[in-house]
Amino acid sequence: MALLMSVARTTLTGAVFEALLSEYLRTVAALDDTTPTDRTRFESLRTLLVGHFVVAMLDEHSDVLVAEVARGVRVIKLFLDTGHSVPESLALLLALLQAHEHVCKSDAELLQQLLPSLEGLKCHEDTFIASQAEDISIAIATRSLHWIKREASSGATDSDSSPLGEILTDLQDKLLPVRTHAIVQLQKMVHRKDPAITKDLAFILGLFEAQLAHSDSYMYLTAINGLVAMGNTYPGKTIPILVRKFRRVSPALKVETRLKFAEALMKIAKTFGTEVLPKYRHFFVAPMLDATQDPDPHIRASCFSNLATLAELLRYSLHGYLEDLLASTRDALQVDKSAPVRRAAAFVLASLLRGTSDNAFDVLGGATLKTTMQLLRTIEARDPDDVTKYHVRAALSTLDDIVSKFMNPGRKSPAAVFLPSHFQG
Numbered sequence: 001m002a003l004l005m006s007v008a009r010t011t012l013t014g015a016v017f018e019a020l021l022s023e024y025l026r027t028v029a030a031l032d033d034t035t036p037t038d039r040t041r042f043e044s045l046r047t048l049l050v051g052h053f054v055v056a057m058l059d060e061h062s063d064v065l066v067a068e069v070a071r072g073v074r075v076i077k078l079f080l081d082t083g084h085s086v087p088e089s090l091a092l093l094l095a096l097l098q099a100h101e102h103v104c105k106s107d108a109e110l111l112q113q114l115l116p117s118l119e120g121l122k123c124h125e126d127t128f129i130a131s132q133a134e135d136i137s138i139a140i141a142t143r144s145l146h147w148i149k150r151e152a153s154s155g156a157t158d159s160d161s162s163p164l165g166e167i168l169t170d171l172q173d174k175l176l177p178v179r180t181h182a183i184v185q186l187q188k189m190v191h192r193k194d195p196a197i198t199k200d201l202a203f204i205l206g207l208f209e210a211q212l213a214h215s216d217s218y219m220y221l222t223a224i225n226g227l228v229a230m231g232n233t234y235p236g237k238t239i240p241i242l243v244r245k246f247r248r249v250s251p252a253l254k255v256e257t258r259l260k261f262a263e264a265l266m267k268i269a270k271t272f273g274t275e276v277l278p279k280y281r282h283f284f285v286a287p288m289l290d291a292t293q294d295p296d297p298h299i300r301a302s303c304f305s306n307l308a309t310l311a312e313l314l315r316y317s318l319h320g321y322l323e324d325l326l327a328s329t330r331d332a333l334q335v336d337k338s339a340p341v342r343r344a345a346a347f348v349l350a351s352l353l354r355g356t357s358d359n360a361f362d363v364l365g366g367a368t369l370k371t372t373m374q375l376l377r378t379i380e381a382r383d384p385d386d387v388t389k390y391h392v393r394a395a396l397s398t399l400d401d402i403v404s405k406f407m408n409p410g411r412k413s414p415a416a417v418f419l420p421s422h423f424q425g
Contacts, residue, residue: 069107072096073114080117088122090132099140111140119254122213134215137309142171153249164190164196171207176216183211183222190229201237202402205230209245212260224264231268239268247287255296262288266306269313277310283348285310285321297338304344308351315355316363325352326368330375333392334406339385346391349376353398360402373399 072092093114096272107234121133163185164360170182186207189197197204208230211223246261269277271282277284288310291303301362307325311318317327325348332345349372356363364372373396380392 067099069096069100069103070110077114077117080114080121086121086129090121090129090136093136094132097136097143108143111143115140122215131215134213138210138214139172141213142207162196163194164315165403168207176219177213179223180216182218183208183219183226187222187226187229190226190233193233198234201230201234202241205238205241213254220260224260224267227261227264228267228271231264231272235268235272235280239265239280242268243283243287247290255298258299259302262291262302262306266309269310274313274315277313281310281314281317282320285314285318286327289321289324289328292332297336297341300332300336300342301338301340304329304341304348308348309342309350311352312355316359318352318355322364326364326372330372333375333379333383333388339388342379342383342385342388343391346376346379346388346395350391350395350398353395353402358402358405360399361406369399369402 073096074098076089076093079085079092085101097111103111115137118133118137122130122137124130124133167182167186167189170178170185173179173182186204190204191394205227208223209228211226212220214220214223227238227242233243242261242265247264248258265284265287272280285307288303288306291299294300294303311325329345331346332341335350336342336345353360360369376392376396376399380389380396382391383392
């Protein structure tokens, strides 16, 4: 023990610690797979001694362990992946971040490898550990973007005294209000079309995205508003990126984060309104339709709800998607086991009927309306969920009104109503 602790504070110290830690975790895992009677006294004693060395070296030589990013990441990852000494490993990670304010691209990418392990700790029963894991994850995501940007521009980034430089500095602050203020200021720069924003849109999007995972509602709502500002100011370049991020399905991407991307897209759609939205409709309708088949019921319900909003905004501009939209809603109403999904699907039909209004026969066709009415009456009679029935009755009421107006001799001739060529014939 004395010999190990007397090792000079050099790279040798880190190498010895890493070797001891690997051996300790390997031995512990092996012992966990055996019964107490199978373990020799020597094996148990050996594991205890190695563990003691690890704890002692972690306490005495932590500064050496964070001297190199690569070794620090390997050591911390060993701890996090095995669930050993989680508080100590998080403290070591904080020390590593503090010791390396600026790193090269390769080291930044190494740090990003810790994000999946940290993601699992965000639900830790110890609220302090969960909070630390969340803050460190955001810090790594934000700093990595900054580090990679610095290297990509060969160090010729904005000065720390420039508006963007100050924002990047504030985003790394320990205080939440300071970081939130930085996001607000970044959003204002987007609205102004500041040249520093325009020249690197992907980098700015990444800064907003990094804050979406934050548990503080004001912080992530501010980040969503930042994404909305990007979409409104640079729609052609920003919206396709947001759609790709929403569509991305990965174990490392939480459902909540995908829902926040969807929320940002819908806020952009509402801002566009009925005049601008038709130009970009394929960026909004297609991904929402696809996601109605998502395995997660929260995603399905959210997308049907979003489609209801789009149906009212787009009205006749839904051409090309009507058949798929009706098929998806009918399938969900009949077979989806999730009540919130069925509620949202019924709401889509009600919104679609309201959106087409007096021209429903011309847009949807009499046969489709008849089939829809039969389905709605069946769902009203059989669905066990009262809220779903409420939305079904609302759709039936609208449909009854549409039929009544159509049968009324005083109704305008369909030929007198302007219809896009897609709906004629």
